[in-house]
Amino acid sequence: MLEANFARDLATLHESVIVPLRHSTVIDDPVRRDAFIKEVFYNYEELRELNGALLHDLVTRQQEYKGGCVPGIGDILLKHFLNFKPFELYCAHMAMSVFFIDREIKVNKILEEFLDTQADDLRRHTIKHYLYSPSQRLTRYPLTLETIIETTDVNDPDYVRLKECNELSKCMASKANALANQLKRRVEIWEIHQCLEEEKGGYYNDLLCLTDSDRRLYHQGIVKRADNEQSHIRLLLFDHVLLMLKLKKGLPTGECQVWKKPIPLKMLFVEESRDFPLRGSSESLASLNSLGLRKRSSKTNGESLTSLTLHYMGRNGGVYRVTCAQPSEQEQWITEIENAKNLLQAKAHKHNLLTIRSKDDECFPLVATPDTRGCAHGKVQCSISFDDKKGQQKIIVGTTTGVYFKAIGHKNVRRVLACEDTTQLGIIGFHENRILLVLANKQLTAYPLETLDSPFNMKPPERLVQVIDRNIHFFKIGNCYGKDILIYKTRKSNGSRLTALKPQRLVELTKHSLTAALSSRKNSYFKDYKEFSISADVKDIVFAEHRLIVCFDHGYRVIDINNVKNPSDGLMPSEADLQSYGLRDLGSLRLLRVYNFRGKRLLCFNRFAMYIGAVDEVSRLHHHFVNVSHSLLWEWEGTPEDILFQEPYIIGVSQQFLEIWNIYTRELMDILVGDQLRVTNYGDASGLDPSIHLCMNYPEKPELQNIFSLRCH
CATH class of the missing domain: 1.20.900.10 (Dbl homology (DH) domain)
Structure with missing residues (x-):
């Protein structure tokens, strides 16, 4: 039946x-x-x-x-x-x-x-x-x-x-x-x-990717705002973010809207948890404030058992205090968040996202202390690696007190140049004809690398140096039309002057002729190639096949190195385009870097990264106007001072953390927290050192500096 x-x-x-x-x-x-x-x-x-x-x-x-x-x-x-x-x-x-x-x-x-x-x-x-x-x-x-x-x-x-x-x-x-x-x-x-479908035209759904098949919801619950107990907040802990929704009044159960911007788990700290950074830390308050973390607030015993203080690290962050109904709920939230963060970290390690290798973490003390045996090498500002004749990997480090050579894995440090404020290093050439370029005190000089590195060299550096130019802000080494090029920037009253030089038949020079050339007062190692001006303060130059992408704060120009008199303005989003993504207060917006990527331009601003359709600038010169597509990738969690690209990852470098984003999935893959983080090298044209070099100070021992390489997979 x-x-x-x-x-x-x-x-x-x-x-x-x-x-x-x-x-x-x-x-x-x-x-x-x-x-x-x-x-x-x-x-x-x-x-x-x-x-x-x-x-x-x-x-x-x-x-x-x-x-x-x-x-x-x-x-x-x-x-x-x-x-x-x-x-x-x-x-x-x-x-x-x-x-x-x-x-x-x-x-x-x-x-x-x-x-x-x-x-x-x-x-x-x-x-x-x-x-x-x-x-x-x-x-x-x-x-x-x-x-x-x-x-x-x-x-x-x-x-x-x-x-x-x-x-x-x-x-x-x-x-x-x-x-x-x-x-x-x-x-x-x-x-x-x-x-969330109706929130900002589906903006949050695009950001959260909730429809992904592998998305997980670990825990959820209703809490109250600490500053308004009549306001109920629904917390949802996903495998990648903590979402905070405010329940709408007068609407059916379940109807809600986003209360605060979703917090990526990498950027989330719970004040009541055991791993909260302020617990017994010796870091300075100013440093922690830049992380978006605040001083621990005073609470009564009853509050401490039920309150949950969520710290959102970074530029977009804040401190959000909510109250749980029972102490057991508070403890469960702390445990669930810790477990979710651990699972996310394990996932990153499983995929072998990064390779981090320390180049040196004890030989370059910032200031002299008893722990450093009275040594002080100044602030590390640049570095580059190379292999010597015997295959030994070495690192060259530029600081505020000079240029130092050191073999990787050894403690002996040798100062080879006593120049102040070394801001950039580069290597050009191959085999025994490599040239070390040093920018110090805005003076660009060149040295024979092998001669400078040799323990048998008896000549002082001043007999080996060749001064290329003065009042230089930065230089770039790259390849254009199959030729190695050194290009550097000097300031002029109404903008910037860019000078391009070509090395002269590097591989044919013998050691003797190379040393003789560098010892000459005449710049015989490089020959003039191009010189042109840009009516803007140039911040960066990118080699893009047969063209140069010259970046400045509010735009960029694309220049054919063989036709420098006809530069074209690069494609940029309009203010209306940016406002359509909910971006406001654009007065402080600066363009840091531009990359070519699969037929599109990747524009990296100090607040966000976006694609813009790469239309051939030649057609624009002939007034062939077209509709240009654009797409916001993400907003940075911090305020990056530099942005690096190693496909498929974009890395934003702020002073207190690195944020690593996947350009395909638009997902924040990892956060590396440090103190006084700075880029000391971002590859070179010769391919001798394709990894990224960075430096950071130790929070527990701020007198020590750790130089390390980062390579994404």
Whole structure:
């Protein structure tokens, strides 16, 4: 009788809902209509087939005994239960079915009217009654079987089969329940996605990527604002962010809006947790304030047991205090957040995101102290690595007191140049003809690297140096039209002067002629190539195939090195474009770097990064105007002073942390916290040292500086 009722429910669902719906225009688009039927009713056809086969065998067995007592059905049940996997899958998917039909009814009143017209055929039941029917049937099997087992003699051959069927039915129900719980979390995420759909034109959904298949919701709950107990906040802890939603007044339960900007887990610290940075730390308050962390607030004993103080590190951050209902809730939130952060860190390590190698962490003390044996080498400002003739890897370090050579893994440091305020180092050339370029006190000089590095060199540096130019702000080494080029910037009254030099047949120079050339007062090592002016204060130069991308604060120009008289203005977003992304207060906006990437320009500002469609600037010179596409990638969590690119990652370097973003997924992959972080080298044209060099001070021992390399995978 129970199987017959279930079969009738499935038949009613098929004949009164699914078939009419499939042949109607309730959902106009036929592709979307078929997808809706598949999502809501899932694998119901398999259930009809399984139920029909079971019911047929049960009826056949009953007819064999012509209304008499049936001796057993255990063999029939066992045969069919072994094929009931589709029931588990349907029951697990049921929460998704209900979500999809509720969502469609909310936006499609025609569907609601259609279901009302089918009410008589549905025997006055709602559509959800029929959606839940298979799940209820699966959970009733153990109850029904236990009743039959109680009335069956233990010596009856069917007793063992019935017991086995009962275990199978319990196992099916348990598996279905476990799968359903997983999908319920998925449905909760979809509901949150739907709730945020109207916020800023879906901006938060684009940012949070809640529809990703691997997105996880670890924990959620309702708390109160500490400064307004009438305001309730829904906290949702995902695998990548903490989302804070304010419940809307006067609206149905579940309706909410974003209270504060979502906090990436990498940027989140809980004041009450054991790993909060201010707990017993010796860092300065000013340094911590720049991290977005504040001094620990004083609380009463009662407050400390229930309050939760969330610190959002970085430029976009703040401190948000909420109150939990019970001390146990506070402890659970602390534990869940710590676990989520640990899982995120483990994921980064699993994917081998970064390789970090210390070049030196003790040989370059900033100031003289007893721990540094009275040594002080000044602030590290630049560095570069190279391999000497014997294959030993060495590092050259420029500081405020000079230029130093050091073998990696050894403690001996040798000062080779006593120049103050060394801001940039570079190497050009190959083999024994490599040239070390040093920018110190705005004077650019060149030295023979091998000669300078040799322990047998008896000549003082002043006999090896060749002065290239003075009043130089920075230089770049790159390749254009297959030629190595040194280009440097000097200031002029109305902008910048850029001078490009070409090295003279480096590989053909012998050691003797190279030293003689550098000892000459004449600049015989480089020859003039191009010189041109830009009516702006140039901040960076990027080599892009046959062109130079010259960046300044509020734009960039693209220059063909063989046609420097006709530069073209680079494509830039308008203020209206930026405001369409919700960006305001653009007065302090500065363009730091521009990169070419897969047919687009990657514009890296001090507040955000974005794509802009790369239109050939030649067409713009001839007034062929086109619509230019643009897309905001992300807003920086900090205020980067430099931005580096190692595909597929973009790295924003602020003084207190590095933020590493994936250019494909637009996801914040990692945060590396430090103190006085600065870039000391970003690759070179020769490819001798393609890694990124950075330097940081130790918070516990600020007199020590750690020079390390960073390479993304």
